[in-house]
Amino acid sequence: LGKLSKLRFLRLNNNSLSGPIPMSLTNITALQVLDLSNNHLSGVVPDNGSFSLFTPISFANNLDLCGPVTGHPCPGSPPFSPPPPFVPPPPISAPGGNSATGAIAGGVAAGAALLFAAPAIAFAWWRRRKPQEFFFDVPAEEDPEVHLGQLKRFSLRELQVATDTFSNKNILGRGGFGKVYKGRLADGSLVAVKRLKEERTPGGELQFQTEVEMISMAVHRNLLRLRGFCMTPTERLLVYPYMANGSVASCLRERPPHQEPLDWPTRKRIALGSARGLSYLHDHCDPKIIHRDVKAANILLDEEFEAVVGDFGLAKLMDYKDTHVTTAVRGTIGHIAPEYLSTGKSSEKTDVFGYGIMLLELITGQRAFDLARLANDDDVMLLDWVKGLLKEKKLEMLVDPDLQNNYIEAEVEQLIQVALLCTQGSPMDRPKMSE
Incomplete structure (x- = not known):
């Protein structure tokens, strides 16, 4: 690790690490964030190089660490103590003057100087020890970058x-x-x-x-x-x-008259791209990120109509004041997994359910929850409406009329089956996003 000179974030907390902190880590000049807390590390905490920026928070709950930054002296080292009081030099008596009076005057002057200098000395020491701040309130009138x-x-x-x-x-x-x-x-x-x-x-x-x-x-x-x-x-x-082509939802249902509808190959590419994005959040982020509101409106489209998953991480961001329990179910009617709605507990399989509904939006062009369907059917939920038509073997009625029959029926059937797998009632029965 010490050779990774451009490493900026190093979080090794809660890993049961033991032994001394390698001195080579102090050579990582770009290091901005360090968290070695809640381990079993021992020995002296370095205070040179990049480590001079960090505070006790970076090393908390390592009972065998010692050194100035921890506040615990190392065995065999003298205890930390404040600097010795200032002792003025012996007074120099002027010829014919009173040496006692000179000593008193010198002591008073030195004491006054120390009194006024002490805050400046303390501030300078504090600035040297204080870790570098990378997030702070920015006054609007300064407009710094x-x-x-x-x-x-x-x-x-x-x-x-x-x-x-x-x-x-x-x-x-x-x-x-x-x-x-x-x-x-x-x-x-x-x-x-x-x-x-x-x-x-x-x-x-x-x-x-x-x-x-x-x-x-x-x-x-x-x-x-x-x-x-x-x-x-x-x-x-x-x-x-800024995403020039808006969202999948806007392209399906709110496109201007001059804009061509999404063709079938583009819809397939959107399905695959959004799956890859969600899979990355689940399997390659640490900690993993649960989206909690996967829907066509949150899948954006770049200049090449490539799917870009948006709004990820916001659910947790907006729950930052909670510790372990989510106080509100965040999501959109028609996209919320049943177990999330009933228990308030979300998981990767919550996102898989939302992804399945999004696939049905891509295929049908319809909303996940639409009261307008009551005019012809009893199902306001898209999932129920699709299941009803499949039971009646009316596949052609499922497909978005904007496609104008320019699609491969076998591929539509396959994508519908994937959507139904993703929206099964039990989260255990749903596939992983990577699958």
Whole structure:
């Protein structure tokens, strides 16, 4: 690890590690975040190189660690103590002067100097020991550029200017987490700014920052990349690249007259791409990320109509004030797995269920929950409607009329079977996303 000079985040907490901390780790000059807590490490904690930035939090709950940063002296070392008091030099008597008076005056002057110098000395020591901060409140009037790798911290003013002060004319969509605005940054690039609607609560800033960092490190061709964020006492905003072709839902049901409908090969590619993105969240992120609201509206389309999974990580982000229990079921009617609705407990199989419903949206072009279906059927839920038509062997009635019969029937049947496997009542019976 010590040879990974560009390593920025090193989290080895809760791994039952033992032995001394390798000195080679201090050579990682780019190291910004270190967490070795809750292990069985022993010996002296280095305080040189990159380790000079870290505080006791990075080494907490390692009972056999010692050194200045831990506050525990090492065996055989003298206990930590404050510096010895200042002792003024012996006074020099002026000819004919009173040496006692000179000594008193010298002592008073030295004491006064120490009194005024002590805060400055303490502040300088504190600055040297304080870990580098990578997330902090940015006053809007300063408008600095702060980067954490590729993640930028935007000022509120910058995003206000980009979105015309969050003008309604720039609203791209509304969802359970807030409104999304189209914006143009000073460099001319287009972005989508998600304005989270829930109020901040005291003490949640650090958790919010941690979750933002987690989202930013989930990088995959089929995942929407987080470009930056903004956090003030009253606002929390996330900044993403602008997706020119909108969402799968908008292409299926809200496309303008001049736009061609999604053809069958594109729909198959969307199904595969979104599966790959979700599989990455489940199997390759640590900790794994459960989306909890997989639906056509959250699958975005880039310039080549490649599927890009959006809004991942937001469910956990919005529950940052909770510890272990989710206080509310987050999702959209028609997409929520039955076990999640009844128990409030989500898992990878919750996302698999939502993915299955999304496949049915791709095939039928219809909404997962639609009261308009009551005019002809008794099923407002898309899944129930599909099962009913399959029972009556009316496959042709399932397929989106916009396809105009330009599809391969065997492939449609196969995709429907995948959707039905993903939406089985028992989560244990559903396949993994990678399958």
